[in-house]
Amino acid sequence: QVQLVESGGGLVQAGGSLRLSCVASGRTSSSYHMGWFRQAPGKEREFVAAIRWNTMTYYVDSVKGRFTISRDNAKNMVYLQMNSLKPEDTGVYYCAVGYYDLRTRTPDYWGQGTQVTVSS
Numbered sequence: 001q002v003q004l005v006e007s008g009g010g011l012v013q014a015g016g017s018l019r020l021s022c023v024a025s026g027r028t029s030s031s032y033h034m035g036w037f038r039q040a041p042g043k044e045r046e047f048v049a050a051i052r053w054n055t056m057t058y059y060v061d062s063v064k065g066r067f068t069i070s071r072d073n074a075k076n077m078v079y080l081q082m083n084s085l086k087p088e089d090t091g092v093y094y095c096a097v098g099y100y101d102l103r104t105r106t107p108d109y110w111g112q113g114t115q116v117t118v119s120s
Helices: none
Strands: 002-007 010-013 018-026 033-039 046-051 057-059 067-072 077-082 091-098 114-119
Touching: 002 091, 018 033, 018 091, 018 114, 033 067, 033 077, 046 067, 046 077, 057 067, 077 091
Parallel strands: 010 114
Antiparallel strands: 002 018, 018 077, 033 046, 033 091, 046 057, 067 077, 091 114
């Protein structure tokens, strides 16, 4: 069992930045794929970014060049640095971990979500 707790969400103006953090506890492993999903109002949850144990990263096209995912295995944490935020980035952001590629497989564990609101 793995528990995930997110923090760092909030209200920012367009063009601003936020850094989301997620700490994992329980039976964690550095071999897990770790990443972030988001869900905007009225829309389906979508993949945002992921990082593998070897630090290889993946991003949805809409955030490339603006968001950066990183992880600290010693702290059992994953981060999402979000720059140049746009109103369309608004949504609930969920930390996720899994045994397999998060782009194609459902994560095995989810965080509770943290709200990110970007105003015009």
